[in-house]
Amino acid sequence: MLSAYIPIAMFVAVATGFAIFTIVFSNLLHPHKYNKVKLEPYECGIEPATDARDRYSIRYYLVAMLFVIFDVETVFMFPWAVIFNKLALFGLIEMMVFIFILVVGYYYAWQKGALEWV
Amino acid sequence: MIDQVLIPLLKIVIVLNATLVAVTYMVLLERKVIAWAQSRLGPMRVGPYGVLQPIADAIKLMIKEDITPVRADKWVFTAAPIISMVPALIVYAVIPFGPTVSLFGRKVSLYITDINVGLLYIVSVASVGVYGIILAGYSSNSKYPLLASLRASAQLISYEVAVTLTLVSVILMAGSLSMVEIVNAQYNQHVWFVFAQPFAFVLVLIGGLAETNRAPFDLPEAEQELTGGFHTEYSGMRFALFFLAEYANMIVVSSVVTTLFLGGWLPPFPNVGALHLLYYVPSWTWFLIKSFLFLYLFIWIRATLPRYRYDQLMRLGWKVLIPLAILNLVVTGIVKVMLM
Numbered sequence: 001m002l003s004a005y006i007p008i009a010m011f012v013a014v015a016t017g018f019a020i021f022t023i024v025f026s027n028l029l030h031p032h033k034y035n036k037v038k039l040e041p042y043e044c045g046i047e048p049a050t051d052a053r054d055r056y057s058i059r060y061y062l063v064a065m066l067f068v069i070f071d072v073e074t075v076f077m078f079p080w081a082v083i084f085n086k087l088a089l090f091g092l093i094e095m096m097v098f099i100f101i102l103v104v105g106y107y108y109a110w111q112k113g114a115l116e117w118v
Numbered sequence: 119m120i121d122q123v124l125i126p127l128l129k130i131v132i133v134l135n136a137t138l139v140a141v142t143y144m145v146l147l148e149r150k151v152i153a154w155a156q157s158r159l160g161p162m163r164v165g166p167y168g169v170l171q172p173i174a175d176a177i178k179l180m181i182k183e184d185i186t187p188v189r190a191d192k193w194v195f196t197a198a199p200i201i202s203m204v205p206a207l208i209v210y211a212v213i214p215f216g217p218t219v220s221l222f223g224r225k226v227s228l229y230i231t232d233i234n235v236g237l238l239y240i241v242s243v244a245s246v247g248v249y250g251i252i253l254a255g256y257s258s259n260s261k262y263p264l265l266a267s268l269r270a271s272a273q274l275i276s277y278e279v280a281v282t283l284t285l286v287s288v289i290l291m292a293g294s295l296s297m298v299e300i301v302n303a304q305y306n307q308h309v310w311f312v313f314a315q316p317f318a319f320v321l322v323l324i325g326g327l328a329e330t331n332r333a334p335f336d337l338p339e340a341e342q343e344l345t346g347g348f349h350t351e352y353s354g355m356r357f358a359l360f361f362l363a364e365y366a367n368m369i370v371v372s373s374v375v376t377t378l379f380l381g382g383w384l385p386p387f388p389n390v391g392a393l394h395l396l397y398y399v400p401s402w403t404w405f406l407i408k409s410f411l412f413l414y415l416f417i418w419i420r421a422t423l424p425r426y427r428y429d430q431l432m433r434l435g436w437k438v439l440i441p442l443a444i445l446n447l448v449v450t451g452i453v454k455v456m457l458m
Contacts, residue, residue: 007126007231008211008239014130015207019200019359026180026355039188041260042350048189052261060272063432067275070440074282077447078238081289084454092455099444106440115436117429 062114073102129230133210141365142172148417155421176358184354187258194257199352199359202250205243206366212236213373214298216383216401228383228402229298236297237289240374241282244329247363248274251338251348254360258351266347269428270338274329276432280439281325284318287443287450288378291315301382308389312379317446319379321439323412326371328435331364333420337428372412373405380408 041048077095084091109115146161146168153160161168186195216228233239248271255267289295291311292303304310312319328335339347349360376382383405385396426434 003122004231004233006122007130008208008233010123010126011130011208011211011230012204014127014134015204016200018134018207019203022180022359023184023196023200023355026182026184029181030183030354033183034185038185041187041189041258042262042345043260044345048260052189052259052264053256056264056268060268063272063276066436067279070279071275071282074279074286077283077286078289078295081286082293082295084290084451085293085458088458089455092451095451096448099448103444110437115432117432 059117066109066114069105070102073098125226126230130211133230134207137207137210137366137369138362140369141362142176144365144368144413145175145361146172147413148420151414151417152421155418179355179358182354184356185351187260187351189259190351191257191259194253195351196356198250198254198257199356199363200250201253202247203359203363203366205246205250206363206370209240209243209370210373212239212297213370213377214301214382215405217298219401232296232298235295237285237295237300237378240297240370241278241285244367244370245274245278247367250360250363254352255348258348260351262345263348263350266338266344266350269344270331270348273331273335273338273431273435276435277325277328277335277439280435280443281322281329283440283443283447284321284325285378287315287318287447288322290447290450290454297377297382301377301384304381305384305388310379310381310384315379315446315450317442318450319375321443321446322375322378324434325439326375327416327419328431330367330371330416332368332416334423334426335431336420336425337431368413368416369409372409372416375412376405376408382408 041052076098080087080091080095087094149171150160150168161171164170164174186192211230212233214227214229214232218225218227220226251270251274252267255263255265255270258264288300288311291307291314292300294300294303307314327333331338338344339349344350349357352360381388383401385393385399385401385404387393387396
């Protein structure tokens with residue numbers, strides 16, 4: 001069973017090798033004429049005054065939290081869907097309860113305004 | 119030894135090369151189709167009708183100066199395009215281009231490997247690509263890439279929830295996560311899942327557009343507001359790797375949609391005896407034709423639709439697609455139990 005994963009490991013090695021090879025290879029070909037202005041970060045011609053890594057909107061954090069919750073719930077549904085034919089009605093009712101709890105949480109997040117962007 | 123190492127390695131090399139060629143010609147196709155949509159000619163100079171343009175582009179990107187900005191985090195800056203590209207390529211390991219066939223007196227399967235969690239593998243590996251984007255934006259230490267990478271990752275994870283939820287109903291139909299088994303299930307049930315799951319098909323297609331940052335969801339690279347997106351500071355080969363990853367992801371989405379909804383390598387109406395002569399066409403041809411249709415659709419949509427606003431994008435993802443996906447799943451489950 002595990003042998004099915006050997007080609008994947010090989011593919012990872014080949015793809016990574018290819019990426020590193022192209023970067024190294026082009027490094028041999030391209031010119032290296034650098035100067036101060038060329039190496040500055042792009043800022044429409046103005047010298048950057050501060051570090052770019054500033055505070056950013058809390059909403060991104062909120063989206064990440066919601067993602068973690070919903071994606072983990074989804075992962076629980078994968079094995080259920082695979083053996084659904086064996087579980088039949090019992091499995092359906094069980095999953096309805098699960099989805100109901102999920103939807104209640106979703107409704108709560110909606111009402112709290114967590115899904116609003118502006 | 120031959121079956122374990124050599125044949126998979128040969129397949130990997132073929133798939134890798136085919137992908138690279140497909141990606142470069144995808145760029146040409148996109149430029150051509152959009153040019154035609156706008157009554158222009160597109161690239162015409164390099165080769166007849168511009169057919170050698172991708173090769174010229176590749177050489178140009180190879181010998182372009184590659185700049186690492188002084189403020190950037192040097193190693194992460196180099197690692198980000200690699201982290202972005204490798205997942206986009208290794209997804210092809212589980213995509214079935216055809217069934218097992220006899221080739222030179224040896225049974226050869228037209229897929230690199232068939233694992234029993236194929237679809238889960240695709241979903242999880244494809245989402246690793248987000249790390250490449252976020253690391254690129256963060257390590258650039260420049261305002262626009264950072265903003266763009268935040269936008270991109272928020273968009274990708276939002277739509278991933280909807281797409282993954284929708285895929286559950288496809289798994290429900292097929293009863294398996296293996297990509298080969300999903301195609302076989304469509305053969306055994308005498309229906310392509312696009313007809314059994316039309317809502318899921320549309321949801322996955324919309325989600326796929328958003329996951330690959332394509333128009334109308336191309337906010338992470340909105341040229342007018344973000345000067346190019348998370349790869350603003352990139353140049354030369356490292357930029358090319360990002361580009362490659364993006365187009366490779368497009369091909370992945372088309373291949374996955376083809377496999378899940380359009381019967382993968384199966385010819386049209388695979389169970390109708392009168393149309394049995396369609397089996398004389400090699401199976402992978404059907405796969406390529408169907409995938410190509412989706413790639414063309416992606417370009418067509420880009421040439422047609424304007425870009426979403428960010429709050430509209432988030433609203434569509436969280437307030438429309440997710441409820442629809444849950445609804446689709448519930449209805450599928452109920453109908454399936456009723457038919458038992």
